[in-house]
Amino acid sequence: MSNRILTMSRAGREALDWEMERRDEIFCLGEDVYNFGGIFGTMDGFGAKYGPERVINTPISETGFIGMAAGAAMAGMHPVIDLAYIDFIGVCYNVLLNTASKTHYMSGGNVKVPMTLLIGTGGGYNNAAQHSQCLHATVAHIPGAKVVYPSNAYDAKGMLHSALRDENFVIFLTHKGTAGVGWMGTPIKTTMNEVPVDDYTVPFGKVAIPRDGSDVSLVSLGMGVHESLKAAEELAKDGISAQVVDLRSLVPLDREGLLSAVSKTGRLVVVDEDYLSYGVSGEVIASIVEMDATVLKKSPRRVCMPDIPIPYSRVMEEAILPTAGRIADAARSLM
Amino acid sequence: MSLTPDMRRGFYRTMVKSRHFDDSMIALYWVGKTPIFAFGKGPLPGELHCSNGAEPVGAGVCAALSADDMITADHRPHHVAVARGVDFPRMCAELLGKEPGLSHGKGGHMHIYDPKVNFASSGIIAEGMAPAAGMALARRLQKKPGIAVAFIGEGAANQGAFHETLNIVGVMKLPFIVVVQDNEWGVSTSKAESTAIARNSDRASAYGMAGEYVESNDADDIYHAAARAVARARAGEGGTILELKTARLVGHFMGDQQGYIPPEKAQVDPLPLYRAKLIAEGVLTEDSAAAIEAEAKAEVDAAMQFAKDAPYPAPQDAYNHVFA
Ligand SMILES: Cc1ncc(C[n+]2csc(CCOP(=O)(O)OP(=O)(O)O)c2C)c(N)n1
Numbered sequence: 315m316s317n318r319i320l321t322m323s324r325a326g327r328e329a330l331d332w333e334m335e336r337r338d339e340i341f342c343l344g345e346d347v348y349n350f351g352g353i354f355g356t357m358d359g360f361g362a363k364y365g366p367e368r369v370i371n372t373p374i375s376e377t378g379f380i381g382m383a384a385g386a387a388m389a390g391m392h393p394v395i396d397l398a399y400i401d402f403i404g405v406c407y408n409v410l411l412n413t414a415s416k417t418h419y420m421s422g423g424n425v426k427v428p429m430t431l432l433i434g435t436g437g438g439y440n441n442a443a444q445h446s447q448c449l450h451a452t453v454a455h456i457p458g459a460k461v462v463y464p465s466n467a468y469d470a471k472g473m474l475h476s477a478l479r480d481e482n483f484v485i486f487l488t489h490k491g492t493a494g495v496g497w498m499g500t501p502i503k504t505t506m507n508e509v510p511v512d513d514y515t516v517p518f519g520k521v522a523i524p525r526d527g528s529d530v531s532l533v534s535l536g537m538g539v540h541e542s543l544k545a546a547e548e549l550a551k552d553g554i555s556a557q558v559v560d561l562r563s564l565v566p567l568d569r570e571g572l573l574s575a576v577s578k579t580g581r582l583v584v585v586d587e588d589y590l591s592y593g594v595s596g597e598v599i600a601s602i603v604e605m606d607a608t609v610l611k612k613s614p615r616r617v618c619m620p621d622i623p624i625p626y627s628r629v630m631e632e633a634i635l636p637t638a639g640r641i642a643d644a645a646r647s648l649m
Numbered sequence: 650m651s652l653t654p655d656m657r658r659g660f661y662r663t664m665v666k667s668r669h670f671d672d673s674m675i676a677l678y679w680v681g682k683t684p685i686f687a688f689g690k691g692p693l694p695g696e697l698h699c700s701n702g703a704e705p706v707g708a709g710v711c712a713a714l715s716a717d718d719m720i721t722a723d724h725r726p727h728h729v730a731v732a733r734g735v736d737f738p739r740m741c742a743e744l745l746g747k748e749p750g751l752s753h754g755k756g757g758h759m760h761i762y763d764p765k766v767n768f769a770s771s772g773i774i775a776e777g778m779a780p781a782a783g784m785a786l787a788r789r790l791q792k793k794p795g796i797a798v799a800f801i802g803e804g805a806a807n808q809g810a811f812h813e814t815l816n817i818v819g820v821m822k823l824p825f826i827v828v829v830q831d832n833e834w835g836v837s838t839s840k841a842e843s844t845a846i847a848r849n850s851d852r853a854s855a856y857g858m859a860g861e862y863v864e865s866n867d868a869d870d871i872y873h874a875a876a877r878a879v880a881r882a883r884a885g886e887g888g889t890i891l892e893l894k895t896a897r898l899v900g901h902f903m904g905d906q907q908g909y910i911p912p913e914k915a916q917v918d919p920l921p922l923y924r925a926k927l928i929a930e931g932v933l934t935e936d937s938a939a940a941i942e943a944e945a946k947a948e949v950d951a952a953m954q955f956a957k958d959a960p961y962p963a964p965q966d967a968y969n970h971v972f973a
Contacts, residue, residue, distance in 0.1 A: 346838055373807035405810070439688045439695065442695060442756065445759075621971075626746055629961045630967035632964065634967050
């Protein structure tokens with residue numbers, strides 16, 4: 315059957331279901347995964363289907379259960395953890411920082427930690443400073459953890475298959491606004507695309523170019539891709555042809571693919587809902603400048619979350635999110 | 650330490666005020682969120698965790714505290730904030746994201762701060778534990794009389810922060826109380842499913858402190874237990890785990906249909922019970938109860954009107970207050 319248009323949440327769920335059906339080493343754990351199927355529905359109905367041995371509802375003890383997942387992975391399992399919101403990594407950061415990401419290296423390659431950590435990120439719905447962060451740079455900065463961030467249903471399914479077949483610790487991020495879950499309102503059209511019934515993988519470390527263009531490159535990830543696509547539409551009305559580049563994977567990062575995309579336009583706007591400083595936007599620009607600064611016709615621009623905690627009130631949050639209007643303005647300023 | 654009729658009428662008033670506040674917020678929460686429910690729509694955006702059912706906890710515990718004492722609350726802070734006397738019109742304005750709000754619209758409902766009454770809250774589970782212990786330590790270092798109270802849910806008692814903090818409190822014999830609000834549920838996970846023992850108060854002996862469980866969701870019983878814990882803390886006898894059997898009547902957050910709760914576990918509303926008790930004991934009459942209700946509601950309605958009429962912050966205000 316073709317023409318199946320799914321949300322990211324449903325597409326990811328298919329990959330996890332497919333792998334769980336076939337591989338006993340995969341099991342799920344997290345808060346409210348049994349009854350609720352995880353906050354983004356990736357484990358929707360799994361409690362009834364796989365039972366409490368393989369879909370483990372945990373207490374609110376992240377240090378404990380994420381550490382346990384790392385141990386189970388070392389002992390030959392492949393845990394899939396739902397950590398709801400990335401803001402909560404504060405309480406379990408040591409496992410990510412010092413165990414899951416470093417054990418393989420410290421053991422000289424003798425111990426593997428194959429586990430997948432599903433996390434929701436992002437704001438735009440007025441949930442204030444402790445429930446709206448992106449923080450992907452905070453986790454991507456740790457060597458030894460792969461970090462992926464699909465922005466559409468096809469990639470979500472293919473990249474989750476890849477994560478579940480990967481022998482490493484993979485942090486699998488989804489921007490809440492792109493997941494297509496009920497409480498975020500009507501799903502964003504551009505996140506939903508055709509998803510094959512069969513299993514397939516989307517490899518990590520390859521950028522995607524959801525819209526090609528010749529005047530300016532809008533490089534982004536997660537929700538930023540969709541804001542960039544909107545901005546490209548706006549820019550087209552002014553006769554500006556914008557290319558949209560979706561990073562998809564932060565670790566590994568496709569620097570070559572990035573350079574070749576940006577070379578085509580020579581003008582770069584990096585869009586990131588994570589904080590501006592010390593993050594992805596700096597990494598993207600530095601990578602290009604290091605590889606070949608001459609591809610740039612103009613100094614690049616960044617449209618990011620400023621370095622401030624995220625305010626609750628809508629008027630203030632709207633003022634700082636990297637929205638299509640702001641992206642388009644930045645692109646125009648480069649023409 | 651003994652309860653007067655005036656205090657009990659005060660409890661009832663506080664509880665009614667808190668309830669009417671939550672009910673008003675719930676009504677406002679649904680504005681703009683239908684037909685397609687989305688957290689981010691309408692005049693009251695984001696997640697909303699209401700306190701309906703937990704009002705006796707706020708009323709009973711806060712009545713046993715004095716102005717020097719410090720409080721940290723969690724993601725469900727309204728009943729404690731109301732009982733503590735947090736600036737109420739400004740709290741309403743904060744939930745609406747308005748400029749005169751307690752945090753000028755930066756905090757929202759999970760992040761209510763009112764330093765005038767030593768009140769803080771946080772949306773990260775058990776995050777208030779260690780800061781409260783630190784507040785207790787500060788009072789000791791300052792040679793001031795206050796103690797500190799952390800309000801958390803029973804689900805939060807499984808966080809590392811709970812156990813680490815209590816061990817330190819035990820070692821240092823800090824004037825500290827953790828109020829564990831046992832409403833049975835942490836989102837959709839029941840206490841029995843998440844906690845290896847029935848009562849968190851039994852964990853107290855592991856930390857060298859007192860533990861008490863209050864079985865009823867009744868402000869009088871809660872007050873007495875809290876007063877005992879406060880007296881211990883003030884006397885230098887160390888900390889208490891005070892676990893209170895309470896209720897969560899309207900779901901984890903707005904939008905939670907609670908399909909996971911079996912009918913036999915349906916929770917009881919403590920307010921009509923308390924009202925009936927006070928009337929039976931002659932502390933209230935039908936008329937005086939109605940008068941208290943009308944007065945509390947009028948206060949809430951006036952504060953809500955203030956909040957609705959208040960201006961939004963300027964968009965550029967987002968950049969204020971990053972640093973002191
Ligand atoms: C560290 C952390 N983990 C998870 C969450 C998500 N979360 C918010 S409230 C909640 C349940 C809390 O249950 P409980 O402590 O019993 O309080 P209640 O909601 O019942 O009042 C969870 C899991 C969070 N906010 N912080």
